Amino acid sequence: MSNAYPSSLQLHIDGEWIDVGDRDVHQVINPATGQAISDLPKANNADLDRALDAAGRAFPLWRDTPVGERAAILHKAADLLRERAPEIGRLMTAEQGKPLAQAIGEVTASATHFDIMAEEAKRCYGRVLVRPKGMNSFVKYQPVGPVAAFSPWNFPVFTPIRKLAPALAAGCSIILKPAEETPASPIEMIRCLIDAGLPSGVAQVIFGDPAQVSSHLIASDVIRKISFTGSVPVGKHLMKLAAEGMKRTTMELGGHAPVLVFDDCDLEKTLDLTAAQKFRNAGQVCVSPTRFYVQSGIYDRFVDEFSKRAAKVAVGDGFADGTEMGPLAIPRRPSAVGAMAEDAKAKGAQVRLGGERQDGNGFFYNPTVLADVPLQADIMNDEPFGPVAVMRPFDTLDEAIEQANRLPLGLAAYAFTENLRTANIVGDAIEAGMVAINNLTVSPGDAPFGGVKESGHGSEDGPDGLKAYMVTKAIHQS
Ligand code: NAD
Numbered sequence: 001m002s003n004a005y006p007s008s009l010q011l012h013i014d015g016e017w018i019d020v021g022d023r024d025v026h027q028v029i030n031p032a033t034g035q036a037i038s039d040l041p042k043a044n045n046a047d048l049d050r051a052l053d054a055a056g057r058a059f060p061l062w063r064d065t066p067v068g069e070r071a072a073i074l075h076k077a078a079d080l081l082r083e084r085a086p087e088i089g090r091l092m093t094a095e096q097g098k099p100l101a102q103a104i105g106e107v108t109a110s111a112t113h114f115d116i117m118a119e120e121a122k123r124c125y126g127r128v129l130v131r132p133k134g135m136n137s138f139v140k141y142q143p144v145g146p147v148a149a150f151s152p153w154n155f156p157v158f159t160p161i162r163k164l165a166p167a168l169a170a171g172c173s174i175i176l177k178p179a180e181e182t183p184a185s186p187i188e189m190i191r192c193l194i195d196a197g198l199p200s201g202v203a204q205v206i207f208g209d210p211a212q213v214s215s216h217l218i219a220s221d222v223i224r225k226i227s228f229t230g231s232v233p234v235g236k237h238l239m240k241l242a243a244e245g246m247k248r249t250t251m252e253l254g255g256h257a258p259v260l261v262f263d264d265c266d267l268e269k270t271l272d273l274t275a276a277q278k279f280r281n282a283g284q285v286c287v288s289p290t291r292f293y294v295q296s297g298i299y300d301r302f303v304d305e306f307s308k309r310a311a312k313v314a315v316g317d318g319f320a321d322g323t324e325m326g327p328l329a330i331p332r333r334p335s336a337v338g339a340m341a342e343d344a345k346a347k348g349a350q351v352r353l354g355g356e357r358q359d360g361n362g363f364f365y366n367p368t369v370l371a372d373v374p375l376q377a378d379i380m381n382d383e384p385f386g387p388v389a390v391m392r393p394f395d396t397l398d399e400a401i402e403q404a405n406r407l408p409l410g411l412a413a414y415a416f417t418e419n420l421r422t423a424n425i426v427g428d429a430i431e432a433g434m435v436a437i438n439n440l441t442v443s444p445g446d447a448p449f450g451g452v453k454e455s456g457h458g459s460e461d462g463p464d465g466l467k468a469y470m471v472t473k474a475i476h477q478s
Pocket residue numbers: 150151152153154179180210211212214215229230231232233234237238252253254255285286332383384385
């Protein structure tokens with residue numbers, strides 16, 4: 001199999017694959033080399049109107065397709081995605097930078113979401129209420145309608161499939177706009193659905209100017225639901241647009257995950273797990289473990305040992321053998337991460353490892369560990385979204401919880417302790433949508449995934465993720 005990336009890409013609208021033609025173009029860049037590798041057509045307003053019209057026509061047909069048939073198409077698409085994972089993974093590494101094994105693993109893990117939602121949809125039971133003879137009241141769940149979904153560049157297949165799978169399983173049509181920076185792998189995911197027999201117009205993929213596309217789609221009467229994964233400011237902007245039409249939203253926004261490390265934890269296991277996970281996808285993960293609060297008795301040892309492990313992370317081109325961490329995915333990220341590290345240093349943080357980008361054309365930023373970081377440093381307040389761990393000591397359980405909850409964000413949180421009482425209190429007291437204790441697994445696929453506070457609202461995955469694409473209706477009969 002070759003590493004070839006197509007020199008130009010296509011939109012998929014109303015059952016047709018559409019070339020660049022006379023459209024504006026976005027150049028796709030390989031972040032490991034900084035070189036342009038492909039031309040991506042940007043949808044114009046006529047394209048968007050055509051996609052809206054097709055989504056509107058496809059919705060009633062797909063809604064009325066028996067759930068078993070919908071599920072069979074999703075299972076078939078999951079099989080195709082697994083079969084094609086090595087090729088799709090290569091596209092992803094070329095456009096996003098992550099190591100090839102991680103890219104292939106992302107595609108394979110994503111396929112599971114089609115399987116899970118195919119089965120969830122069959123069991124989306126309503127209720128029959130108790131009524132006198134001759135009367136009936138039913139509660140039914142019905143698909144919300146055509147969906148507009150916007151997904152980011154850090155997980156080009158995993159983030160959109162969390163929207164596609166439940167929307168399609170529920171019986172909705174969907175227009176997906178993945179990030180322009182990482183287009184080919186989500187295009188291939190849509191191709192799997194089409195090759196599996198998904199009817200025309202049910203799932204479409206477009207790219208363009210993000211602000212123009214989102215405002216155009218959200219303003220349309222056709223669209224009944226918006227789902228977005230990305231930054232808090234963009235999420236707030238899209239919610240304002242959605243409010244104009246009272247449209248439902250699911251918002252998966254940023255996090256700044258605290259990691260509470262208590263002195264009774266299994267230290268070696270904690271270090272091995274957290275140091276490996278921090279640098280996965282170069283830290284560009286909304287649930288990446290980032291704010292390490294370590295109990296005073298083990299703080300110095302933890303910082304030393306974590307830094308030693310981080311220093312061994314092999315950074316390089318995602319296609320090279322042995323690479324464990326690739327470049328940052330988009331050109332603006334190394335300077336954004338670098339500015340946060342410099343700010344922390346200027347305010348008194350100790351740079352225990354890294355703290356600099358690499359020379360060359362790629363967007364590489366070295367694994368970085370900052371210790372004794374003051375709370376007023378930007379990086380203690382804004383998500384670095386890069387390969388940086390920040391560390392501070394704490395003394396008491398109450399102090400640890402207070403620090404974990406001090407930000408207006410609440411996506412994932414982690415704690416490491418062998419004490420059951422501490423684990424129980426932490427699980428209940430941390431303000432986050434997901435808390436993992438003695439592990440870092442927060443996206444198993446069958447459990448709700450989502451945030452509280454400014455990290456967003458609504459859950460993806462599992463039964464809650466399916467219901468996000470349904471409306472609840474009561475029918476009273478006498
Ligand atoms: P950004 O705010 O410019 O964009 C975030 C995402 O939203 C991108 O995918 C972008 O294409 C999309 N977007 C931007 N404006 C849009 C609009 N008007 N309508 C629809 N989509 C729009 O940020 P960025 O520089 O790309 O990334 C930096 C920050 O974004 C990170 O620090 C992180 O907090 C956040 N982010 C979060 C996730 C996540 O998984 N929650 C993923 C990627 C980025």
